[in-house]
Amino acid sequence: MFLELIGTIFAGLAVAGVVMLVNRSTGGRLPRWLAPVAAGLGMLGVTIASEYSWYERTRAALPEGITVVQEVENRAFYQPWTYAVPYVSRFAAIDTASVxxxxxxxxxxxxxxxxxxxxxxxxxxPVAVDCDGLRRANLADGVEFADDGSVSNADWVVVPADDPIVDATCGVAS
Structure with missing residues (x-):
C-alpha cells in the first residue's frame, strides 16, 4: 500500500512536470492552474488503473493448482465510474492440490x-464438501470426525447444483 501511494505521488509529479514543460515551450500561454489540476487527474488515473488491475495481477501471480471460484465486484457512490464498470475487489479460490x-x-x-x-x-x-448431497460446511470449532471419517457437528449449507466451490472441488480427480 505504501509503495502504491509513493507511485501515485510520483505520477502526479510527472504529469505536472509535463504540463510545466509544455507551458514553458509554448511561452507561458497555459493557465497557471493547469499543472496542479493535471497532477490531481494523473494521480486519480493511476489510482483507478491500480484498482482495476489488482485482480488480474493477483490472479496471474497465484501458484498452479489454485482455482478462482468466486469474484466480488465493487461499486461505490464515491467512485461513480464503478457503476458503469465495476471492479473486482475480493475473490475466493480453492487449492485443488489440497483436496x-x-x-x-x-x-x-x-x-x-x-x-x-x-x-x-x-x-x-478448511471446507468440507459433500459432492453427492450438494452441500458444504466450514470446518470450524465444534466440528468433529466420526470413526468412519465422516464430518459430524458441522453446519452444512445446501447449495445449488452449479455452486462453484462444489464444482471445483468435486471435479478434481481423487
Missing part, C-alpha cells in the same frame, strides 16, 4: 478455501 478424500466416505472431500481482498490479508478456511 482430500476418504475411501470410507467417497462422496465427501476436504479442501482449503482462500479469501483474497484488495487491502486485506489472505484468509484460509
Amino acid at each position: 482430500q478424500t476418504n475411501e470410507q466416505v467417497p462422496g465427501q472431500r476436504l479442501v482449503d478455501l482462500y479469501f483474497f481482498g484488495r487491502w486485506s490479508p489472505v484468509s484460509k478456511v
Whole structure:
C-alpha cells in the first residue's frame, strides 16, 4: 500500500512536470492552474488503473493448482465510474492440490478455501464438501470426525447444483 501511494505521488509529479514543460515551450500561454489540476487527474488515473488491475495481477501471480471460484465486484457512490464498470475487489479460490478424500466416505472431500481482498490479508478456511448431497460446511470449532471419517457437528449449507466451490472441488480427480 505504501509503495502504491509513493507511485501515485510520483505520477502526479510527472504529469505536472509535463504540463510545466509544455507551458514553458509554448511561452507561458497555459493557465497557471493547469499543472496542479493535471497532477490531481494523473494521480486519480493511476489510482483507478491500480484498482482495476489488482485482480488480474493477483490472479496471474497465484501458484498452479489454485482455482478462482468466486469474484466480488465493487461499486461505490464515491467512485461513480464503478457503476458503469465495476471492479473486482475480493475473490475466493480453492487449492485443488489440497483436496482430500476418504475411501470410507467417497462422496465427501476436504479442501482449503482462500479469501483474497484488495487491502486485506489472505484468509484460509478448511471446507468440507459433500459432492453427492450438494452441500458444504466450514470446518470450524465444534466440528468433529466420526470413526468412519465422516464430518459430524458441522453446519452444512445446501447449495445449488452449479455452486462453484462444489464444482471445483468435486471435479478434481481423487
